[in-house]
Amino acid sequence: xxxxxxxxxxxxxxxxxxxxxxxxxxxxxxxxxxxxxxxxxxxxxxxxxxxxxxxxxxxxxxxxxxxxxxxxxxxxxxxxxxxxxxxxxxxxxxxxxxxxxxxxxxxxxxxxxxxxxxxxxxxxxxxxxxxxxxxxxxxxxxxxxxxxxxxxxxxxxxxxxxxxxxxxxxxxxxxxxxxxxxxxxxxxxxxxxxxxxxxxxxxxxxxxxxxxxxxxxxxxxxxxxxxxxxxxxxxxxxxxxxxxxxxxxxxxxxxxxxxxxxxxxxxxxxxxxxxxxxxxxxxxxxxxxxxxxxxxxxxxxxxxxxxxxxxxxxxxxxxxxxxxxxxxxxxxxxxxxxxxxxxxxxxxxxxxxxxxxxxxxxxxxxxxxxxxxxxxxxxxxxxxxxxxxxxxxxxxxxxxxxxxxxxxxxxxxxxxxxxxxxxxxxxxxxxxxxxxxxxxxxxxxxxxxxxx
Amino acid sequence: xxxxxxxxxxxxxxxxxxxxxxxxxxxxxxxxxxxxxxxxxxxxxxxxxxxxxxxxxxxxxxxxxxxxxxxxxxxxxxxxxxxxxxxxxxxxxxxxxxxxxxxxxxxxxxxxxxxxxxxxxxxxxxxxxxxxxxxxxxxxxxxxxx
Numbered sequence: 001x002x003x004x005x006x007x008x009x010x011x012x013x014x015x016x017x018x019x020x021x022x023x024x025x026x027x028x029x030x031x032x033x034x035x036x037x038x039x040x041x042x043x044x045x046x047x048x049x050x051x052x053x054x055x056x057x058x059x060x061x062x063x064x065x066x067x068x069x070x071x072x073x074x075x076x077x078x079x080x081x082x083x084x085x086x087x088x089x090x091x092x093x094x095x096x097x098x099x100x101x102x103x104x105x106x107x108x109x110x111x112x113x114x115x116x117x118x119x120x121x122x123x124x125x126x127x128x129x130x131x132x133x134x135x136x137x138x139x140x141x142x143x144x145x146x147x148x149x150x151x152x153x154x155x156x157x158x159x160x161x162x163x164x165x166x167x168x169x170x171x172x173x174x175x176x177x178x179x180x181x182x183x184x185x186x187x188x189x190x191x192x193x194x195x196x197x198x199x200x201x202x203x204x205x206x207x208x209x210x211x212x213x214x215x216x217x218x219x220x221x222x223x224x225x226x227x228x229x230x231x232x233x234x235x236x237x238x239x240x241x242x243x244x245x246x247x248x249x250x251x252x253x254x255x256x257x258x259x260x261x262x263x264x265x266x267x268x269x270x271x272x273x274x275x276x277x278x279x280x281x282x283x284x285x286x287x288x289x290x291x292x293x294x295x296x297x298x299x300x301x302x303x304x305x306x307x308x309x310x311x312x313x314x315x316x317x318x319x320x321x322x323x324x325x326x327x328x329x330x331x332x333x334x335x336x337x338x339x340x341x342x343x344x345x346x347x348x349x350x351x352x353x354x355x356x357x358x359x360x361x362x363x364x365x366x367x368x369x370x371x372x373x374x375x376x377x378x379x380x381x382x383x384x385x386x387x388x389x390x391x392x393x394x395x396x397x398x399x400x401x402x403x404x405x406x407x408x409x410x411x412x413x414x415x416x417x418x419x420x421x422x423x424x425x426x427x428x429x430x431x432x433x434x435x436x437x438x439x440x441x442x443x444x445x446x447x448x449x450x451x452x
Numbered sequence: 453x454x455x456x457x458x459x460x461x462x463x464x465x466x467x468x469x470x471x472x473x474x475x476x477x478x479x480x481x482x483x484x485x486x487x488x489x490x491x492x493x494x495x496x497x498x499x500x501x502x503x504x505x506x507x508x509x510x511x512x513x514x515x516x517x518x519x520x521x522x523x524x525x526x527x528x529x530x531x532x533x534x535x536x537x538x539x540x541x542x543x544x545x546x547x548x549x550x551x552x553x554x555x556x557x558x559x560x561x562x563x564x565x566x567x568x569x570x571x572x573x574x575x576x577x578x579x580x581x582x583x584x585x586x587x588x589x590x591x592x593x594x595x596x597x598x
Contacts, residue, residue, distance in 0.1 A: 015555045016578030019595060098557070270579075272527040275590055279526060291588065357555075386555065386576045392598060 012103045012170075012177030013358050017270065018389070020451030021396045029400035033407045033442045040408075040415050041428070041435050048419045052245045055228055056235030064234045073127055077136075080128035090369025096180060101369060104362030106183050107171055112355040114212060115347055118219035122226070125216035131194040132206050138199075151204040156250030159197075161258055163190070163211030165306065168262035172269060173298035175291050214255055221246045221340050222409075243413050246337035253332050256339040257310030260441065263346050265305040267448035269298065309441070313339065316437035320430030322423040334421050335434065338414035342438065345406015346445050349399040353388040360384040399449055407442040411435060511537040514582070514592055518544035518562070523584050528592040534577045538594065540570040549585035554578070554596070 066072050091102040117124050126132065170186050171177050190211075197205040206213050226242045228235050246252065268274060278294050285293030317332040360383075367379035388395040418431035512532040517524045532538050540550060543566040552558035555576040562568065562584075574580055577598040582591045 014553055014557055016553060016574070016576065016580045016596070019578055019597070272529060272593065275527045279589065381556075389555070389576045389578050390598060392577060 012107050012179075012183070013354070013362075014098050014103075014178065015358065015361075016389070018353050018395065018399075019392050021399055021446075021449040023450055025396045025400050026446040026450040029404045029446050030443055032404050033446075034439060036404075036408050037411050037435055037439055040411050041431065044412075044415055046419065046427075048416050050238070050240045050244065050413070050416045052226075052241055053229060054237060054241050055230075056226065056237030056241070058228065058231075058233050058235050059225075061233075064232070067234060076127050077133040081130045081133050084130040086366070086369065090366070091180065091184060094369045095371035098178065099365060099371060100180055101362055101365035102180055102183055103178055104358055104365060106187075107177075108351075108354050108358045108362055110212065111167070111171075112347065112351040113359065114216055115219045115344060116355060118216040119222050119344065121220075122223045123213070123217045123220040125210070125213045126206075129206065129210065129213060131191065131198070131210065132203065134195065135198045135203060135206070149200055151201040151208060154250055155208065156252065157208055157214055157255050158251035159205075159209035160211055160214030161251050161254035163193075163209060164215060164255060164258045165262075166190075167211055168258060168265075169299060169302065172262060172266055173295060173302045175295050208249070215259070218246065218255060218259070218340055219344055221337060222344055240409070240413060240416070243337050243340060243409075244417065246340065248330075248333040248336065250333075252336045253310055253314055256336055256343055257306050257313065259343045260339065260346065261306035261309040262302060263343075263350050264309075264444060264448055265302045266350065267451075268305070269301065271451070274301070312437050312440070316433040319433035320422055320426055322426040322430070331421065335414060335417055338410050338417060338434075338438075341406040341409035341413065342441055343406075345402045345404075345409075348406075349402040349445070349449060352398060352402070353395060356388055357384065357386055400446065403442060403445050403449070407438060410438055414438065511539055512594065513539045513541060514594075516540055516542045516544075516550075516591055518542070518546065518548060518584070518587070520545070521587070523587055523589050523591055526589050526591060530592050530594045532574065532580075532594050532596045534575055534596050534598050535573055537571050537573055540582070542568040542570065544568070548587060550591070551583045551585055552580060553583065554580040 087102060087105050091100060094100050094102075114125060166186070170182060174182060176182060194206065194210055197209055207217070208214070221243050222239045223242060224236050224239055225234055226237060226245070227233065278297050282290050282293035282297060285296050288296065313336075314332040317335045318328050320328075320331070323331070361381070364379045364381050364384060367376040368374040388398075414434050415431060418434070419427055422430040510533070512530055514528075514530055540560070542550070542562055544562050544564055546564050548562040550560040550562055550570065552560075552572060552574075554572075554574040555578070558572045560570040574594075574596045577596050580594045580596055582594065583589070584591050
C-alpha cells in the first residue's frame with residue numbers, strides 16, 4: 001500500500017495531534033502563573049530554604065544495596081540491551097513502512113518516556129544505556145584500561161547540547177522525520193560518536209556527550225529520590241532540594257535552551273502560517289531544491305528558537321547590580337537548574353498524549369516486530385485506549401496544569417537561588433528580569449498550546 | 453471583549469520579549485476559522501446525496517483541486533466531528549496519493565480525473581493533517597472534535 005518513500009508528518013510517528021487548548025484554559029493558566037510569580041517575588045521568604053545538603057528521609061538499607069549491586073545493574077543493563085536488539089532486529093527485518101516500531105521507540109518511548117522514568121526513578125539512562133553497556137563489555141576484555149585522555153572540562157555539556165540539537169533537528173526540521181533510513185543513520189552516527197569518544201575520554205564522555213544521558217540527568221533533578229551526599233544512602237526528599245544539584249558546567253544553559261526552544265518550535269511549526277511561509281519561500285532558497293530549501297528554513301527557525309531562549313535566559317540571569325564581572329558571568333550557569341521544571345512541564349504538556357497513546361501503539365508494534373501477525377503478551381491494536389484524546393477537557397486541564405506547575409516550581413527555585421547568589425540589597429531587583437523572562441516563556445508556551 | 457483585549461496584550465508581551473520571532477499566527481479570534489482559504493471548510497450537506505437527514509448528521513466536505521503541479525488549498529483549516537463522515541472531493545490532472553493522518557490512518561489513491569469522492573470517518577478526536585504525498589504538501593488540517 002505504501003510506496004518506498006514514506007511521508008509521515010507528525011513527529012515521525014504519524015496519527016493525529018492534540019486539539020488546541022481553548023482560550024479560556026490558556027488564560028486561566030496564564031493568570032495563575034502571573035499571580036503566583038509576583039506573590040513569590042514580593043512576599044515569599046527572604047533567606048534561602050532549599051539545600052542539597054539536607055539529609056532527606058533515608059530509605060531502608062536494602063534499597064541502596066540493591067541499586068548499587070553490580071549484579072542487579074548488569075541485569076537491568078542486559079535487559080535494556082536485549083530490548084535494543086529486539087527493536088534493531090525489527091527495524092532491519094520488520095516491515096519497512098509506518099507499521100515499523102522504530103519511530104515510536106525512538107521519538108516516543110526514548111524521547112518522552114526517558115523523561116518520565118528519570119523524574120520518577122532518577123538518572124536511569126546511566127544504567128540502561130546500551131552504549132555504556134557495550135563500553136563496559138569492551139572494558140572488561142581489556143581489563144579496565146584507563147582512558148587515554150581526560151575529558152576537557154571546558155567542553156562541559158556542549159557535546160550533549162549538540163547531540164540534543166541533532167535529535168530535535170531530525171524530528172522537527174529534517175526532510176522526512178518518519179523515514180526509517182534517516183533514523184537508522186542517526187542512530188549509527190550516534191553509536192559511532194559515543195563509542196569512539198568513550199574510547200578516548202573514558203566513561204566521562206557518556207556523562208557529557210550522550211544526549212539521552214544529559215537529558216535523563218537533567219530531568220532526574222526533579223526526582224523525589226536522591227543520594228545523601230555524606231553517606232551515599234538513597235533518600236527521599238523535596239525535589240526542590242534536589243534541583244540545585246544540577247552540575248554547573250559550560251553548556252548547561254545550551255542544554256536547557258535546546259530542550260525548551262525545540263518544544264516551543266514544535267508547536268509553532270505546526271501552525272498553518274508557518275507551513276505556508278515555508279511552502280512559499282522554500283523555492284527561493286538559493287542552490288538547493290524545494291525539499292532541501294524547506295529543511296533549511298525549518299532548521300534556521302528551530303535554531304532561532306533555541307538561541308532566543310538561550311540568550312534571553314543568559315541576559316536575564318546577568319541583569320542584576322552589585323556583582324563583580326566574573327560573578328556576573330557565572331550567574332546563568334548557577335541559575336540554569338531553575339529552567340528544568342519549566343522544560344519538563346512544557347514537555348509533558350506537549351507530549352503526554354503521545355507518551356500514553358503512541359506509546360501503547362508502539363508496544364503493540366513491538367509485539368509483532370516482523371509483521372508476521374504475532375500478538376506477544378496478547379497485545380493487539382484493538383486494545384489501545386485513547387483516553388486522553390477522547391476526553392479533551394481532561395487533556396487540556398492536564399496540559400495547562402503541567403505548564404503552570406512547572407512554571408511555579410521554576411520561579412520558586414529561581415527565587416531561592418537568587419537569595420543565595422545575589423548580594424544582599426539587590427536580591428529583589430536582581431531577580432525581576434529572571435521572573436519576567438520565565439513569565440514570558442510560560443505565556444508563550446500557553447499561547448502556542450492555544451494555537452494562535 | 454475583555455478576553456479579546458487580554459489576548460491581544462498577551463501577544464504584545466510576547467512580541468516585545470521577542471520570544472516569538474517571526475510569522476506570528478493570526479491571533480485574537482475565538483470564532484472558528486472562517487472559510488477564508490478557498491472555502492475549504494463547509495459544514496453544509498448540499499453535496500450529500502447519501503445522507504437523508506442532513507440536520508442530524510452534518511458532514512465536512514472539502515474540495516481539493518490538483519492542477520499543473522499545484523494543489524488548492526494548502527495548509528487550510530476545517531472542522532469536523534468524530535464519527536461523522538468527512539468527504540474529500542478531488543479533481544486532479546495527475547495521479548497522487550492522499551494521506552489522512554488520523555488514528556487509524558487512511559490513504560486514498562487519486563486518479564487523473566475530476567469529481568472523485570473519498571469518504572471516511574475519524575473516531576479518535578484530534579488535529580488531523582491531510583497530506584498530498586507526491587506533491588509533498590499539507591492540504592488541510594481538520595480539527596476533529598469529540
